[in-house]
Amino acid sequence: MISKAFSRLGGALAVLTLVLTPAMAEEVLRVPLSVDIGTFDPDNGFEIGAMSAIDNVYEGLVEYAPGSTEIVGQLAERWEVGADELSYTFHLRDGVSFHDGTPLDAAAVVQSFERRRTGELALSYFLGNVTDIAASDPATVVITLGHKQPSFIHVLASAWGPKVISPKVFAEHAGSDLAASWLNEHAVGTGPFTLTEFKRGEGYALKRNDAYWGAKPFFEEIRLPVVPDLSQQILQLQAGELDAVPDGYPVAQLAGLPATLEVSAAPNMTQFQIYTKPGTAMDDAAVRSAVLTAINPALWMKDIFGDYAELSKSLYQNAMLDPAVPVSFPTDLEAAKAAIAAHGPVQLRIGVQSEVVSYARIAELMVAQLATIGVKASVEVLPLGAAYVMKGDAKAPDMLLTIANPDAAHPESQAKTYFTTDAVLNFYGRSLPEADALVNEAGLMTDVAARDALYEQAGHMYFDAGYAIPLVDADDVVVHAKGLVDLGLRPAFPQGNIDYGTARWAP
Amino acid sequence: MLAYLLRRLIGLVAVLLAMAFLIFALQGIIPADPARAIAGVAAPVEVLEAVRDKLGLSDPVPVQYGRFLGRVVQGDLGTSIRTRQPVLADIQKYLPASLELGLAALLIGTALAGLFALVHRRFPGSAVVRLTLITAGSTPIFLTALLLVYFVWFRLGWLPGAGRLSHRGFSGPTGLNLIDGLLAVRPDIALDALQHLLLPALAVALPIAVAVGRSLGASLHEVMRRPYIRTMRGKGLSEGEALWRHGLRNAASAPLAMLGLQIGLMFGNLMVVERIFAWPGLGLYMVQSFASADLPAILGVSLAFGSIYIVANIGIEMAQSLADPRIGLSRSRAGAAD
Numbered sequence A: 001m002i003s004k005a006f007s008r009l010g011g012a013l014a015v016l017t018l019v020l021t022p023a024m025a026e027e028v029l030r031v032p033l034s035v036d037i038g039t040f041d042p043d044n045g046f047e048i049g050a051m052s053a054i055d056n057v058y059e060g061l062v063e064y065a066p067g068s069t070e071i072v073g074q075l076a077e078r079w080e081v082g083a084d085e086l087s088y089t090f091h092l093r094d095g096v097s098f099h100d101g102t103p104l105d106a107a108a109v110v111q112s113f114e115r116r117r118t119g120e121l122a123l124s125y126f127l128g129n130v131t132d133i134a135a136s137d138p139a140t141v142v143i144t145l146g147h148k149q150p151s152f153i154h155v156l157a158s159a160w161g162p163k164v165i166s167p168k169v170f171a172e173h174a175g176s177d178l179a180a181s182w183l184n185e186h187a188v189g190t191g192p193f194t195l196t197e198f199k200r201g202e203g204y205a206l207k208r209n210d211a212y213w214g215a216k217p218f219f220e221e222i223r224l225p226v227v228p229d230l231s232q233q234i235l236q237l238q239a240g241e242l243d244a245v246p247d248g249y250p251v252a253q254l255a256g257l258p259a260t261l262e263v264s265a266a267p268n269m270t271q272f273q274i275y276t277k278p279g280t281a282m283d284d285a286a287v288r289s290a291v292l293t294a295i296n297p298a299l300w301m302k303d304i305f306g307d308y309a310e311l312s313k314s315l316y317q318n319a320m321l322d323p324a325v326p327v328s329f330p331t332d333l334e335a336a337k338a339a340i341a342a343h344g345p346v347q348l349r350i351g352v353q354s355e356v357v358s359y360a361r362i363a364e365l366m367v368a369q370l371a372t373i374g375v376k377a378s379v380e381v382l383p384l385g386a387a388y389v390m391k392g393d394a395k396a397p398d399m400l401l402t403i404a405n406p407d408a409a410h411p412e413s414q415a416k417t418y419f420t421t422d423a424v425l426n427f428y429g430r431s432l433p434e435a436d437a438l439v440n441e442a443g444l445m446t447d448v449a450a451r452d453a454l455y456e457q458a459g460h461m462y463f464d465a466g467y468a469i470p471l472v473d474a475d476d477v478v479v480h481a482k483g484l485v486d487l488g489l490r491p492a493f494p495q496g497n498i499d500y501g502t503a504r505w506a507p
Numbered sequence B: 001m002l003a004y005l006l007r008r009l010i011g012l013v014a015v016l017l018a019m020a021f022l023i024f025a026l027q028g029i030i031p032a033d034p035a036r037a038i039a040g041v042a043a044p045v046e047v048l049e050a051v052r053d054k055l056g057l058s059d060p061v062p063v064q065y066g067r068f069l070g071r072v073v074q075g076d077l078g079t080s081i082r083t084r085q086p087v088l089a090d091i092q093k094y095l096p097a098s099l100e101l102g103l104a105a106l107l108i109g110t111a112l113a114g115l116f117a118l119v120h121r122r123f124p125g126s127a128v129v130r131l132t133l134i135t136a137g138s139t140p141i142f143l144t145a146l147l148l149v150y151f152v153w154f155r156l157g158w159l160p161g162a163g164r165l166s167h168r169g170f171s172g173p174t175g176l177n178l179i180d181g182l183l184a185v186r187p188d189i190a191l192d193a194l195q196h197l198l199l200p201a202l203a204v205a206l207p208i209a210v211a212v213g214r215s216l217g218a219s220l221h222e223v224m225r226r227p228y229i230r231t232m233r234g235k236g237l238s239e240g241e242a243l244w245r246h247g248l249r250n251a252a253s254a255p256l257a258m259l260g261l262q263i264g265l266m267f268g269n270l271m272v273v274e275r276i277f278a279w280p281g282l283g284l285y286m287v288q289s290f291a292s293a294d295l296p297a298i299l300g301v302s303l304a305f306g307s308i309y310i311v312a313n314i315g316i317e318m319a320q321s322l323a324d325p326r327i328g329l330s331r332s333r334a335g336a337a338d
Helices: A002-025 A051-057 A106-116 A122-127 A152-157 A167-173 A230-238 A251-256 A285-295 A301-305 A333-343 A357-372 A411-418 A433-442 A448-464 B002-029 B034-039 B045-055 B061-073 B087-122 B127-138 B141-155 B177-183 B187-223 B227-234 B239-251 B253-276 B282-291 B295-323 B331-337
Strands: A028-030 A062-064 A071-073 A076-081 A087-092 A130-137 A140-145 A193-199 A203-208 A221-225 A261-276 A309-311 A346-352 A375-381 A399-404 A468-481
Touching: A051 A193, A051 A203, A051 A221, A062 A152, A071 A076, A071 A152, A087 A106, A106 A122, A106 A130, A106 A140, A106 A167, A122 B034, A122 B045, A230 A468, A230 B141, A251 A468, A261 A357, A285 A333, A285 A346, A285 A357, A285 A375, A285 A468, A301 A309, A301 A357, A301 A468, A346 A357, A357 A375, A357 A399, A357 A468, A399 A411, A411 A433, A411 A448, A433 A448, A448 A468, B002 B061, B002 B295, B034 B045, B087 B127, B087 B177, B087 B187, B087 B253, B087 B282, B087 B295, B127 B187, B141 B187, B141 B253, B177 B187, B187 B239, B187 B253, B227 B239, B239 B253, B253 B282, B253 B295, B282 B295
Parallel strands: A028 A221, A346 A375, A346 A399
Antiparallel strands: A062 A071, A076 A087, A087 A140, A130 A140, A193 A203, A203 A221, A261 A399, A261 A468, A309 A468
């Protein structure tokens, strides 16, 4: 009798477990971090893998809409640009509160943005052109620029753009460092999730903010374990201990994924490019044309990226600018061979900026292709940071293979970071004043079509002069458990940044 | 003994100073840019310059070295560029995990070394034993770790393949989960910690076991043929008694020296194994610091590992001296082991 009762009880428990377990488990999303979080301070760090966590805890005035480069309101419901194009007026949403219960108002925005532009924090440069931030009333913020900068709204929408922090944080933890010490491992924002666990080296946890002003997130908890090894991530995903591998899953394995997994891919502003050093054989237009023939990405893109990339149309990412006349690579290999033969021996050293597999494979394929036209090329994986100090270095490699991925989806962000004479990452210190002038002119324009035409023209000039060569725009590829949808991937974000606020299990 | 310890202490300080200077000198040669690691790749030049000035990176290396030493004397290892935390606090946070893993690896490694030596002694000319040891000794540590993860965790499900604990939120006074679980009378925690510890510890232990085992095997082989052992046997001492009472102690010197060397190599292996097993220790901290050109962190961990290495080797020298009193803790010997 007793054993029968126990048996029935056991059966009932088993059924209950079956019913309850998936429901409980499905409200927790587990996504690994390959690189541990440096800082959770939205103004003081350049987080890549953990950017999504920060952007789901903190919010800015505007943001990029999922899946596009369109800018939409976030904490600002709407905004206007003044006739002088110097003042930006933002009208804040009603009913927004910080995680500590403090209501959002314009003063809080001003305080946070003033902190960002003190010059004391790493990301202060985002607001370098701002001369004044004021609360004209509790729901309105007016930002004044020093000079016209139509790209400013993109600066605000950038993944690393300024966010709004609770005023209580500054009241209670400001100390002598603008609360940087406290904000390093704590957070109080307005986002759909709150930071509940911060264990360096081990992992982090976010909990759903049930008082969130926007759509209620599906997941109750986000767990972000630190799993630096990709093989370990893949095995944990296949074992069901993780729900996604957000970045770096080997493309060659995507076709043979287990039935429990699937791929979500979206366009991304990760563009592989080549930069060339002045004073090499590449200065000769005939040699350059021959080299372009050999390294034509149409010849090798599929081998490396499968269906998860597209040929770059210009020096600007395809998701950022759709050129009227895409760059083209010569295709006559015989002519290329003849040009090299006529020039005499050509040797090229290709510097690769990272040990990441896709870099190495691209470089190796280019070496093989170049050999077919008689160019002897070799590959060097550059030490960390070496690419940033190549300017004027005679020993620097002849070409640099790197990824261009600017802060924001505005062509100015790309041109002023990589191509212009004063660009921060003008790796070889090259200068083409005529093209720079076009970039500067375009930077003041608000007519997007006319603006993009000028940027495109400048891009062609840099390309034709042999300064930079666009190759491939790689997709954002996330491998995840079947049924995970609405990942909210944004082209302007670094790859693998799932939006925890939109992700959910399909019904 | 006191004079010996004092000499070794002075030696330790000298070695650490030299190590710190070498790392500083390397900083001048390698092109890594900590300022860019902080400010991001797209940060404007003026921001980079401001960060460099703030960190004192524009100063000559000797000036930076002097400043560093001045701070170290006050117990300040600087602030990590990556975590923005005092390096000393970071080391205190990550050290227990590495200590737990390292100690477990040494225990397992030593036990396996003894086993290997006995097998080697039992089957002295066995090609199978030789091949096994050579294979185990020549397999790269990352491959050993990955194979353990793949077969023991992923395929067989016998042991966990990553992390330190399944229980979130548990912490104890020592930071060594296995011991803390026992101290808290939480057998579930202790068992869970042990299960998580076994695979990474085995991966770190295997190279130690092979190196020390081969050394011990060869030493035993030689010692057990000596006349005094034959005399013992002649007096009726069994083979086992001869081995345990006299053989092991007399054969201990060379394997102990090998163990000292292996401790140095173990720190490098910890970096690989902690990365693969997502083990939040100093090795993982070091790997991530390299990727961020985080010089203060790299320096701090190097000094921590260097100190542990030297202290461990002092212990090994003392153990050698105990095993064989002919090996005194003399000035020349102390100097040679530096």
